[in-house]
Amino acid sequence: MPGLEDLYREIILDHYRAPRNRGELPVPPAHRVEGFNPLCGDEVILYLELDDGVVTDVRTAGQGCSISQASTSMMSAAVKGRSVSEARRIIDAFLALMHTHETHLEGTPDSATGNGDGSAADDVRLGDLAALQGVVKFPVRIKCATLAWYTLLQGFDEAGA
């Protein structure tokens, strides 16, 4: 049975206690996008500054559990300064990780990085984000971890980026 240490890795607690890129950006020029998890009432607000296909700045607001807040913080750090296309590949890789069933994680070692289905996850290095992998063992919490990422996708789509 998975234990708390699988879910609440130290790096997650660090991002939860000291979230990166908290704040707001003036709109416009920044784009503002909101995401909600109706199950638990978690809320993520992203401010995205996009310049010539690059995510030049990200700020985050909202409230939620440690998993949603840490994931939001880690996401902001992972995509800030990247091109939108790079950021989209990171999103794909992260969501593939979150939707890899637990049995696959434990069964075949290379499926954890998405190698099994040849997805965009193949050559993306998730780095610290891999710490969120333990969330998969707690299915109810997957939505907490993915909220910010779907919200970022929505933000890109709304901005036409």
Add this chain to the structure above:
Amino acid sequence: MSAATLDVARIQADFPILKRQVHGKRLVYLDSASSSQKPIQVLDAMDRVYRESYANVHRGVYTIAEETTAAYEAARGKVAKLLGAASAKEIVFTKNITEAINLVAYSWARANLRAGDAIVVTEMEHHANVVPWHILAAERGVELRWIPLTPDYQLDTTKLDDLLDGAKLLAVTAASNVLGTINDLRQLADAAHAAGARVLVDGAQAVPHFPVDVQAWDADFVGFTAHKMLGPSGIGGLWARPELLEEMPPFLGGGEMIREVTKEGFLPNEVPWKFEAGTMPIAEAIGLGAAVDYLSALGLDAVRAHEKSLTKYALDRLTDRFGDRLRIDGPRDIEVRGGTISMVLEGIHAHDVAQVVDEEGVCVRASHHCAKPLMRVLEVPATVRASLYVYNDEADVDALVEALSKAEQFFAI
């Protein structure tokens, strides 16, 4: 009134699930406001139906069909007695309380409300007693008005007469599924009737926990649900005044709810079967009957006394341990509240608290509790809710307090 109290150890022995462990710890079930556990007497009653005399009800002339029909109708009679109804015919079985309220919304309300009418609800309603009225309001141009809360989590009735002016319905919960608050229904019903409004009561958190008398409340409609009162999921119902049930049009059409069907139309069945279309949850209704027997044997006065004393113990222990670090959203006066305790542990999200306490075998709900308008009033996204019932004791409260301490340590900054 008897000073009877509950023999909790003996009650616990009736609930097989309480013998199991979670994460190597004793299961401490503190989520009965969401759904209660079931005693062996209910499980056996349902098992017996399927093994010994199962058949559809009100259809067959053979022996086992007669037996099942008798058991199904006996359950209706037990519920009627529990609620203080004048007759079993005042009880309509539905899937749950949500369906009971929707029945009133689709049948009675659509026949009686039109544009410009108002429905009064309260800030402490469950979505089941909000969304059906939102749907009706949008469809018919009906106005929804809200009774606010006082600072001590009770209904603020200072402007009740204004809110009820021109209203056709007051839809109110008997007890809050978040705050624990028990409302003074007679006062509300008197005010509503004086204004010409009908009164619908959500009894989900009342019927399982204290003596209910629909006639003393002077209500017009009362919904109840079995799964929160030791019975199975899939069965609940509506009590309504017989004259209202008579005049209300059918809700769902189909088998059993008719007296006659021709190519040209149909004649509805008698009350209450007019509202019971299709094959009903038969074993579940019989299980509900067994749950009513179980609760009646305990005595609802004794259940209430037990919950009051355990709630006081829990509030005292939580306050002693956590002080200002734990906010309790609900009245402090145990005379006006039940054993549903909503908490916000400073700086820790409800989901995280629930995850850590689960590790200790403690089941609590972390959620908006299907009461989002209330969460906005409380200015929190979610709370941790522990709810007490007949099988809970001081050891369960102690386990909760220790588990909450672990959560606090785990997330300490």
